[in-house]
Amino acid sequence: MEEGEVLEEHLVAATFTVEDAINECGFGWFQVKATLFAGLVLTVASVIIFLLVIVSPEVRCEFSFSALEECFITTVAFCGMICGSPIWGSLSDKYGRKKSLILCMVALFLATLFSCFAKNYAYLLVSWGLIGLSVSGTPMATPFYSELLPAKHRPACFMFVHVFNAIGIFFEVGVAILFTHFKLKWKLKWYWLNGVATVVVGLSLLLFLLVPESPYYLLTSGKAAKATEVLAKVAKNNGKMLPVGRLVLQQDKNGGDDDDDDSDVEGNQLIAIKPRPEKVRRGTFRDLFATSQQTVTTVLLCVIWMCSTFGYFGIVLLTTEILDLFDVLHAENKSDGTLWPCGVDAADFRNVTLGGQCEMLTMNDYFQFLWTSAAELPGLLLTVFLAKVMGRKKLLAVEFIASGLPIFLLFICPLNKYLMMLIVFVVRSLITGALQAVYMYTPEVYPTAIRSLGVGFCNAVGRCGALISPFVAQVFIIRTVHGAEAVYGGMCILAGICAIFLPIETKNRELKDVLAPKTEEKRLIIN
Structure with a gap:
């Protein structure tokens, strides 16, 4: 058997998983951008949640609510979070991490915008219930982020990205201090704080369009070509090469069919020309x-x-x-x-x-x-x-x-x-x-x-x-x-x-x- 044929058989037999590819590419510029994206989501979440803490006294004074009525606004917001979390989780697994997060941010933008025009108690309850329902989707950035990190860097990255929670709080409190200290003509009206939060969510939404889908989700959805494109982007951004061989599910790394006739070799990379579109059960x-x-x-x-x-x-x-x-x-x-x-x-x-x-x-x-x-x-x-x-x-x-x-x-x-x-x-x-x-x-x-x-x-x-x-x-x-x-x-x-x-x-x-x-x-x- 000639040397070229031996190399081709070796390349056809070689396999790697998404985890192998991410670990091989290491921590680089792609992960820096992923950290900023996940951090932005957490910043938005903390801005919205802490907004509730700041505006509650303002709302109570503005509308002459009782302490019980003020407390019930918080309760409605948390009930929205409780109901929304499993829904957003299911959407993320079925339709993709990126799509669900974009939908979440669109819903959050509309909910916060809606709350800016509240004129009575019932309106406030509905608006904050919708805000709670929408913001409950932001934790879905956590599994998305974990799927883009090399295993050895995951702990440090997870802790660092949650610093953005504090950044969101500092930002929201800073805006409140600015309104109070300089006594702007708007005074410190709760709807202006809601408006600032709405702007933050809207600007964040524009950046979400630049984020790729999770390669884990794409692979298990039968979209192997798109998963490869994402991994190639990771490798290019980090100045590395993808592992040689075929991308497989983790369970198939050491088994399965190796006599595929749909593959071809180009240089040191294996290219599968006709992938099978089977999906993993959701x-x-x-x-x-x-x-x-x-x-x-x-x-x-x-x-x-x-x-x-x-x-x-x-x-x-x-x-x-x-x-x-x-x-x-x-x-x-x-x-x-x-x-x-x-x-x-x-x-x-x-x-x-x-x-x-x-x-x-x-x-x-x-x-x-x-x-x-x-x-x-x-x-x-x-x-x-x-x-x-x-x-x-x-x-x-x-x-x-x-x-x-x-x-x-x-x-x-x-x-x-x-x-x-x-x-x-x-x-x-x-x-x-x-x-x-x-x-x-x-x-x-x-x-x-x-x-x-x-x-x-x-x-x-x-x-x-x-x-x-x-x-x-x-x-x-x-x-x-x-x-x-x-x-x-x-x-x-x-x-x-x-x-x-x-x-x-x-x-x-x-x-x-x-x-x-x-x-x-x-x-x-x-x-």
Whole structure:
């Protein structure tokens, strides 16, 4: 046999997966652009979600709402998120990551624009319900982003991209500070803040058109030629070459037909001229519980997501409540303003949380938002370091338990205000890192066919925790301050315990393509 024929047979036999191609191309300019894209989505999401925090007092004063009516606006927004998350996840798996994200941003743009013209309470409820429904699709950028990253760079990239959450908060608070400080003729009307958010969403939507579709989704959809084009773009952007051979599903890498007559060799690259368009079966909600291992994983992740979002939003709310209580105690001469005295009466908290006064946010409130948001950055850096030295399960367990235990230090009596702020800073850092580690683990553990659906479903359950959290931080705390603190500490520790029992470790594990190890689908070939 001649040397050329041997080379041709070798090239025909060689195969590689999408994961192989992404790892071979390494981290380069393409991943930088992908990071900016995913970061932009997270920035938009945080701008919209934090917009609700800022405009609520404005809306209450503008329309003379009660505290209960103000709270119900937040509830409607979170209900929209709960309903929308699994829907967007299913759309992302069935119709593509790019299409679903563009549709999400179009819906979000229209919803925020719609909210700018609210004239009554019913209009506000509808508009914020639509905003919640739309913004719930932004977490679908997480599985999309994970599919474009080399395995060894995934932890650091995931943590870095979530810095954009803080950027979104800083931007929204900065706009509010600008309106307040310079006393622009618009004053600080809530609809102007909505308008700024609408502009941000609209500008972001234009950039989304430049983003390619996920090669994982394309390959499992029978669009091997388009998957190849995306991978070729990755290689070109990074100055690398694709692996030699045929692109196959992960399950077919070491098996399947090798006697294809539809292939040809050109230089060092194999070109498949007539690819077969078979698709991998798309997953459904039932597939999240298809096997015992999948069921245990999904159930435990749901508990972890609920506990993490419950704890995250709870710490944010609890910080504000406790700091406000210090001010009230000082004003009523029950404290010097730096010590939390023993035996604080529940009525003191009633004055803070259930007051009927219309109170606009002040400059001090805005700078407090900035300070508490800055606490997230050390947590992200710590998570990047820990992700390199330990597995995902151990990382989740360590950070959740470590975030829960310090909360019980708030039981110290009397408690110095600055010690309390340090404790809260540490807890906020750790719970932020743990939450982002959950965002990293979830798309890694589910196969491509149900990756977005899994993230969407878990995110929806997590929003239930965020929905419940204010009732503990702002209502239950009236009856018992330490009881509310104990609930948050216990939920964080519960999430850590659940992480220990997760059946799958995803560190150094390839992203899976299909739902089961053996399927009837034939191998897909590069075009």
